[in-house]
Amino acid sequence: MREKVILVCTKCLSRNYTVTKKQGDDKRIEVMKYCPHCNCRTLHKETR
Ligand SMILES: [Zn+2]
Numbered sequence: 001m002r003e004k005v006i007l008v009c010t011k012c013l014s015r016n017y018t019v020t021k022k023q024g025d026d027k028r029i030e031v032m033k034y035c036p037h038c039n040c041r042t043l044h045k046e047t048r
Contacts (some may be wrong), residue, residue, distance in 0.1 A: 007044040009035040
């Protein structure tokens, strides 16, 4: 089973991406991704 998580921009808090991660992985995902609201690459973190 895979767990679906949402990635939110840490600047404007908009939910831009959904990703799936392996179950049992406790690490919080933090990735640099493009945000259409900020119009640049920002840090996105997983939320639930
Ligand atoms: Zn943003």
